[in-house]
Amino acid sequence: MSELLIILLLLMIVGALVAIETSNLLSSIISVGAVGFLLSIVFLFLGAPDIAITQIVVEILVLVVLIRATISRDLTTITGDRELFGMIVTVAAVLAVAVLSVHMFEQFPPFGVAVMDRVAGAPSTTYLEQGLAKTGAANIVTAILLDFRGYDTLGEATILFCSILGALTILRRKARKKQAEADKESESA
Amino acid sequence: MIYSLCFVLIAIGLYGVVVKKNIVKIVISLAIMEYGVNLFLILLGYRFKGEPPIMDQAADASLFVANAVDPLPQALVLTSIVISLGVLALMVALCIRLYERYGTFDITEMRRLKG
Numbered sequence: 004m005s006e007l008l009i010i011l012l013l014l015m016i017v018g019a020l021v022a023i024e025t026s027n028l029l030s031s032i033i034s035v036g037a038v039g040f041l042l043s044i045v046f047l048f049l050g051a052p053d054i055a056i057t058q059i060v061v062e063i064l065v066l067v068v069l070i071r072a073t074i075s076r077d078l079t080t081i082t083g084d085r086e087l088f089g090m091i092v093t094v095a096a097v098l099a100v101a102v103l104s105v106h107m108f109e110q111f112p113p114f115g116v117a118v119m120d121r122v123a124g125a126p127s128t129t130y131l132e133q134g135l136a137k138t139g140a141a142n143i144v145t146a147i148l149l150d151f152r153g154y155d156t157l158g159e160a161t162i163l164f165c166s167i168l169g170a171l172t173i174l175r176r177k178a179r180k181k182q183a184e185a186d187k188e189s190e191s192a
Numbered sequence: 193m194i195y196s197l198c199f200v201l202i203a204i205g206l207y208g209v210v211v212k213k214n215i216v217k218i219v220i221s222l223a224i225m226e227y228g229v230n231l232f233l234i235l236l237g238y239r240f241k242g243e244p245p246i247m248d249q250a251a252d253a254s255l256f257v258a259n260a261v262d263p264l265p266q267a268l269v270l271t272s273i274v275i276s277l278g279v280l281a282l283m284v285a286l287c288i289r290l291y292e293r294y295g296t297f298d299i300t301e302m303r304r305l306k307g
Contacts, residue, residue, distance in 0.1 A: 108199075
């Protein structure tokens with residue numbers, strides 16, 4: 004089981020490296036799609052079918068958005084990295100964080116032991132015990148999402164609509180033209 | 193072991209964000225970091241031979257509590273995945289605007305952004 008997970012994770016790391024290091028932008032986007040689909044397979048093995056389905060849907064949308072953004076635009080290679088000193092400093096910082104977090108790994112629960120088993124009176128246990136009786140939903144994830152933590156989902160919907168509103172505001176053209184015309188009119192008047 | 197591989201994924205994303213010049217590559221690196229963080233949260237809630245937290249009609253309730261994986265991280269990661277889609281759409285919109293303005297995705301060419 005964990006060997007399978009390790010193999011899948013190694014494939015994901017290879018895909019991520021290819022996505023970042025390849026020179027062609029389109030193949031980079033397709034590699035990140037491969038990483039996302041592998042991630043959804045990992046979620047399936049980890050007992051999270053809801054997340055796997057959501058991950059597939061979101062991954063397809065991400066691919067469509069990214070390809071729409073880059074196709075017919077600049078697919079030429081942008082070679083070279085940022086200036087050398089900054090790159091060395093940042094890579095050193097990443098390495099330092101990695102070395103420091105090795106000590107942090109010891110604090111984690113061992114893999115295969117859920118956090119709710121280590122904490123007495125964890126809310127997850129309550130949800131599992133009383134989810135069906137209190138909400139009537141057989142799927143406990145849905146029960147948490149829409150009932151126990153419904154305000155979180157409301158906030159999620161708010162963030163989603165705000166971000167899409169922001170994207171539309173950034174991308175629109177019509178209103179900007181009207182604004183320019185209005186400026187001209189006020190100048191002539 | 194699995195946790196450290198997960199951290200490697202996050203570190204690769206961080207490396208891409210700080211080193212790459214192409215703005216679309218930076219967006220892609222942020223997406224990879226999100227994958228790593230989501231995977232880490234799901235891993236924390238996993239238990240060996242865990243079943244999905246979906247109740248069966250025939251299932252015994254106490255057995256279900258003993259076997260199901262932690263549903264709380266799953267619910268919150270579900271929220272996080274959907275939010276990451278919205279954030280990515282916003283970033284891509286900004287990239288398209290910047291491309292129209294400067295004619296390139298190269299961030300070193302966008303001189304007027306420098307403070």
